[in-house]
Amino acid sequence: MATVKTTTGEEVAKIAEEIYQKLKGKGGIKRVYCLACGGSKASCYLLENFLQTESKTIFAQSYSANEFVYDTPKGLDGQSVAFAMSMGGSTKETMDAARVAKEHGATVVTLSITPDAAIAKIGDHHVVYSDESTLGFEAINQALLLRFGFEFLRLQEGYEFYDQAVDGYKKLPGLCERVVKLVAARAKRFGVEHKDEPVIYTMTSGPASYAAYMECICMFMEMEWVHSSSIHSGEFFHGPFEVTDQDTPFVMMLGDGPTRPLDERALKFLQRYGKKITVIDAKELGVNTMDGHVTGYYGAILIWIAALEYAKGLAEAKEHPLFMRRYMGKVEY
Numbered sequence: 001m002a003t004v005k006t007t008t009g010e011e012v013a014k015i016a017e018e019i020y021q022k023l024k025g026k027g028g029i030k031r032v033y034c035l036a037c038g039g040s041k042a043s044c045y046l047l048e049n050f051l052q053t054e055s056k057t058i059f060a061q062s063y064s065a066n067e068f069v070y071d072t073p074k075g076l077d078g079q080s081v082a083f084a085m086s087m088g089g090s091t092k093e094t095m096d097a098a099r100v101a102k103e104h105g106a107t108v109v110t111l112s113i114t115p116d117a118a119i120a121k122i123g124d125h126h127v128v129y130s131d132e133s134t135l136g137f138e139a140i141n142q143a144l145l146l147r148f149g150f151e152f153l154r155l156q157e158g159y160e161f162y163d164q165a166v167d168g169y170k171k172l173p174g175l176c177e178r179v180v181k182l183v184a185a186r187a188k189r190f191g192v193e194h195k196d197e198p199v200i201y202t203m204t205s206g207p208a209s210y211a212a213y214m215e216c217i218c219m220f221m222e223m224e225w226v227h228s229s230s231i232h233s234g235e236f237f238h239g240p241f242e243v244t245d246q247d248t249p250f251v252m253m254l255g256d257g258p259t260r261p262l263d264e265r266a267l268k269f270l271q272r273y274g275k276k277i278t279v280i281d282a283k284e285l286g287v288n289t290m291d292g293h294v295t296g297y298y299g300a301i302l303i304w305i306a307a308l309e310y311a312k313g314l315a316e317a318k319e320h321p322l323f324m325r326r327y328m329g330k331v332e333y
């Protein structure tokens with residue numbers, strides 16, 4: 001089987017530079033929109049979160065693609081950059097959203113796992129990423145998108161932690177491989193212990209929020225048909241904590257960014273009043289071999305890689321393959 005050449009971090013840097021040079025004369029990059037569905041939408045969150053937190057000049061927002069089509073933001077214009085991501089490269093909602101962005105004058109970057117995807121024809125630039133669920137850690141979409149964020153910030157405002165960010169980018173694939181091995185036995189155990197659970201909640205905050213959301217809507221609900229909800233650690237105390245008891249399982253994700261205290265507070269409560277608690281901790285996954293300023297972002301990716309293994313463990317124990325569907329691709333919707 002021919003291997004697909006994925007986009008490198010350096011190539012992302014080149015595309016980012018081209019985009020910046022093009023928009024510089026118009027006043028620079030004003031807005032970044034991420035357009036996608038399901039797992040692809042969740043995977044945009046790191047870029048959104050990074051720019052929202054670190055940038056003073058670039059507004060960032062991700063959209064479920066069809067919302068962008070039906071309720072297009074007024075700010076979409078020639079100073080906007082839209083990232084339209086679809087793993088398969090042909091999801092209609094995402095293709096339509098990319099066209100809307102293009103029609104409004106935005107620079108459109110498309111992303112998929114193949115170079116010749118249908119969506120690639122709509123945009124100005126195309127990025128090819130690897131599917132991390134089949135062990136392609138060199139070009140994970142979340143990391144490639146994050147790299148765009150680092151580059152835009154460096155070019156437009158100056159990013160004081162740029163060197164650390166790029167260094168972390170290089171270390172990431174090795175750390176992901178290490179995480180898979182580290183959690184292998186735990187993931188199997190998680191599967192066995194949770195195979196008959198009707199509901200499993202996920203919880204975290206900050207950059208890792210996408211991992212909790214993806215584990216919930218894609219892995220547990222879509223792939224394993226298990227009820228779930230992803231809860232923000234801060235919001236936990238403003239409603240959801242009332243369901244805590246000794247029978248209800250939670251997957252608690254501890255990030256390594258500034259919002260970790262929120263996660264620790266929620267975990268402390270769960271340990272006091274709950275019982276079925278699985279902890280995925282970015283610190284333990286090895287993110288502290290990187291510089292402190294970027295560990296929140298990369299830690300989120302390591303959490304996701306671990307969460308993916310837990311979902312595989314569940315699929316194995318339930319004898320319910322991850323790609324079994326009842327409705328998707330089978331009925332009209």
Ligand SMILES: O=P(O)(O)OC[C@H]1O[C@](O)(CO)[C@@H](O)[C@@H]1O
Binds near residue numbers: 087
């Ligand atoms: O990334 P694509 O190819 O646009 O597909 C999106 C679909 O894939 C999933 O992310 C995973 O099956 C779904 O959540 C979503 O409906």
